[in-house]
Amino acid sequence: MIIVIRIIANSLFNSVGNIMELKTFKHGIHPEYYKELTQDLATVPMPLPKQIIIPLQQHIGVPCQPAVQVKDEVRVGDIVGNSEAFVSSPVHTSMSGVVKKVEPYPHPGGAMVNSVIIEANEQDQSFPPKKEQREAASYSAEDIRTAVRKAGLVGLGGAGFPTHVKLTPPKDKPIDTVVINAAECEPYLTSDHRMILEQPEEVIYGTQLIMKAVGAKKGYIGIEANKPNALEILRPLLSAADQIELLALEVKYPQGAEKMLIKAAVNREVPAGGLPMDVGVNVNNVTGAVAVAKAVRDGLPVLERIVTVTGKGIREPKNVLVRVGTPIKEVIEFCGGFTPSARKIILGGPMMGIAQTTLDVPVIKATGGILILTDEEISELKPHTCIHCGKCVHACPMGLIPSKLGALVERELYEKLPEYNVNDCMECGCCVYVCPAKRPMVHWIKVGKAVLRSRKK
Ligand code: SF4
Ligand code: SF4
Incomplete structure (x- = not known):
């Protein structure tokens, strides 16, 4: 009996009732997940803010220089900051309006960062319509990289590494496999999960485009087993010709870390100090894959994103579709505001997110969550001497x-x-x-x- 329960705990039934073994890595932890606060809540769009703040650095690499001046009129999707450097990524306005200021402003990373502040006007605030979809194979790798760079895509799982750089592996590091990180192993966060449920076709199309860009013959989409509906919605969209496989992953933190995901997916170990390309693998976040689909097909930059607003410190936890540049204060108000015991604001998840000291910071491209913790959730214990417990x-x-x-x-x-x-x-x-x-x-x-x-x- 005990053996049967263990097998079920470490596995998932696939669509025809067979048991799939869950992939994972060694060590890690099993924290409380609290995903039930938002995982079943469909994404709701937020009303447009009156003002947005677009930091000129939302990526790892060289900061952008302003491409606009005070009093300039801008339209949705215009570039407002750019750089000639290869490791950099342009930034765009997510709203039509007038540039009010270009000055240092609080950034979610903790520093003051030069930013373009735009006040909305009466102009059209809609995005360009979706274009007709071409086969991923009909694009060249260079077409895909160019579209991705122009659209300012960066790692949307948190780190903000420019995607066009990631899609340009050196010639001596051939890539045979793409792994899409849809594990979403951070407690509380559900924005990637909602993205899969609400835009599954884009997930597959984006994966195909990434595979084409890096020349990979095989793709995997890794999803933790606590999201069976995400696995179910993607499965019928895959054909044998796609060479894309779904991977059910054990629910364990940090299952979505690149090295852990590669170990689980293809049983390769990235060497100390090395990168995924050293073992022929390219890893991208699932929300990033969707952004690639929209950038290549529609020429759409990252102008909005799903943000999970959650924790016991927020009155109405939600998954919210937010324009990039919206101050987090307004997103919190849209979710009913703080509960009386709200104590700490974290952008991202509780394990790797960044605590905030001001509500003025804007949602940036890589903001997947706003977590509000209460007194009871924050440990007040002071550090003690190590007891060598191991x-x-x-x-x-x-x-x-x-x-x-x-x-x-x-x-x-x-x-x-x-x-x-x-x-x-x-x-x-x-x-x-x-x-x-x-x-x-x-x-x-x-x-x-x-x-x-x-x-x-
Ligand atoms: S934070 Fe660093 S040292 Fe601590 S468990 Fe993670 S990888 Fe290991
Ligand atoms: S060995 Fe020391 S530092 Fe490590 S968990 Fe135990 S008490 Fe903490």
């Missing part, structure tokens, strides 16, 4: 010794950090989550990496 070592998906890394930073022994592979840490937070002494390892590791970077300069 739980952090067991949880670390990268095989590191988080307790040691933390202790080295605490004692300012930064030069010893590389011996313990500090740069392999992806700051996933598993170690902190399991630590009974509440030791802030991720904070220490970030400090240690920053010190090493500054010493290299």
Whole structure:
């Protein structure tokens, strides 16, 4: 009996009733997910804001220079910031209006970032209509990369790496496999899940285009098993000719991290300090795949995105379709405002999201969630001395010794950090989550990496 229950817990029934084994990786954690707050709520569009703030850096790489001046009139989709650098990505206005200011403004990353502030006017605020869909194979790889760059696509799962760079692998790193990350393993977040349910055809089309761009013959879409309806809606849309397979993944954090996903999907290990292309794989987020479909077919930039607004600190949790540049204050008001015990605002999920100190920051291309936590959800425990329980070592998906890394930073022994592979840490937070002494390892590791970077300069 126990054996049968275990098999079911580690597997999922496919559409014809067979058991599919769930793919995964070693270590990791099983936090509470709280996805029930929003997973069944269809996305609702938000009314247009009166003013938007478009930061000139929403990506990893060279910041954009302003392409507009104060008093310029702009129309939906116009470029308002650009750069000639390869590792950069243009930014567009998500609304028609008039440029009021170009000045530093609070950014979700925590710094002040030069931004274009646009006030809406009476002009047309609609997006260009959907164009007729061509076969993905009819585009050249260069067509796809050019459209993606022009549309300003960046990793929409959080990191913000320019997509056209990712779709340009060096010649000596051939790519045979594309993996679409639809795991959405961060607790609370459901925006990727809603995207699959509401735009499944775009998910498949975007995956086909990415495969064409990098020359991959095989594609996988990895979805955690706690989203069976997402697997079900995609399955009938796939044909054998697509060479795309659905992967049911074990529900475990951080299943969506690139290295973990690659291990689960194709059983390859990205070497320490390496990238997915070192093992012939290209990984893209599912919302990013949909954005690729719209950029290539319709020439549509990332002008809006689904944002999960959730947590016990918000009165009406929702999945909201928000124009990029909308201040988060307005998104929170649209969701009924804070509950009396609301205490902490995080952009992203609770494990890797960034805590905010002001409600003025705008939704940017990579904002997938606004999480409002309450007093009861925030642990007030102060860090204690390490009790050498080893739980952090067991949880670390990268095989590191988080307790040691933390202790080295605490004692300012930064030069010893590389011996313990500090740069392999992806700051996933598993170690902190399991630590009974509440030791802030991720904070220490970030400090240690920053010190090493500054010493290299
Ligand atoms: S050391 Fe880094 S990679 Fe390992 S669990 Fe902690 S945060 Fe994650
Ligand atoms: S989990 Fe915390 S207390 Fe246990 S070994 Fe790691 S740092 Fe020390």
